[in-house]
Amino acid sequence: MRRYDLILFDLDGTLIETAPEICDAVNDTLTQFDLPTVSQQQVNDWIGHGTRELLIQALAFTGNTTTDTVRKSDAFKLIEAEFGKHYQARCGTRSHLYPHVREVLAELRERGVRLAVVTNKEGRYTQTVIDAHALGPFFDRVISGDTLPVKKPNPAAIHACMAQWSVPAERALFVGDSSIDVATARNAGVxxxxxxxxxxxxxxxxxxxxxxxxxxxxxxxxxxxxPAVS
Structure with missing residues (x-):
């Protein structure tokens, strides 16, 4: 008997190395608005709370201001819209699956394990990235940062998947790469x-x-x- 009936995955940094093209899109946007560019390491460190928050961090850094000021600025909606165009164009250009991802997902699905993605990335970008790497057929459900009213580390997405397939907490596993993912799983009791x-x-x-x-x-x-852990 298998140990887990449901396995949920974070996306960026877990299934797919996406940071290079996210950095490209951020810098495309900053350059468009005559702002200084940021480094790959900075972008890596800002990943986790969703692409919108990452852009806010970049604008606050380059403008030497606070994230709250950026959120309230009249220009942010315009900048965010332009970032969306740049990121859609960049998706799939410099990202790649981590080793063994495709074959492991295929094997897990073959063995009847329910598979889901739970990410804080906004849905329009999530779908573009998943489609770029042909991962869609592996997943029973994809929950993005704007699918539900709340996002990670709130456990609502995990609870929704468990409820959908009547999977108890001890039969679910979350796989991620960050403190946000660990906190989400702990909050969900998995x-x-x-x-x-x-x-x-x-x-x-x-x-x-x-x-x-x-x-x-x-x-x-x-x-x-x-065997399952008692």
């Missing part, structure tokens, strides 16, 4: 495994105390052969 290669705002993932840190995606297949 197990959480973390990958060390993603974006955790510059902090080692071990500091977040997930149930397990796995080197890469291939370790997920071992869950199907392990």
């Amino acid at each position: 197990a959480v495994w973390a990958l060390p290669y993603g974006y955790n705002m510059g902090e080692p993932i071990e500091a977040c105390n997930p149930d397990r840190v796995i080197a890469d995606f291939s370790a997920l297949l071992t869950t199907l052969a392990q």
Whole structure:
């Protein structure tokens, strides 16, 4: 008997390395508005709360102001709209799946495990990225940062998936790469495994105390052969 009936995944930094093209889109936008560009490392450290928040962080940094000031500025909606055009154009250009992702998802689905994506990325970008890498057929449900009224670390998305398929907490697993993902799983009362290669705002993932840190995606297949923990 398999250990988990439902496995939920973060997207950026867990399934797909997306930071390079996000950085490209941010810098495309900053350049358009005659603002200084930002570094790849800065963008990596801002990933986690959704693309909109990342753009706000970049604008606050380059404008030497606060994120609250950016949110309230008259210009932000225009800048955000232009960023959306740049990011849609960049999606799939410099991102790639992490090792073993496609074959592991295929095997998990073949064995009857329900699979879902839970990300704070806005839905229009989530779908573009998933489509760019042909991942859509693997997932039973995709919940983006604007699908529900709340987003991670609120556990609503995990609870919604568990309710949809009548999966109890002990039969669900969340897989992510950040403290936000660990907190989301803890808030939902489900197990959480973390990958060390993603974006955790510059902090080692071990500091977040997930149930397990796995080197890469291939370790997920071992869950199907392990007995449930009492």
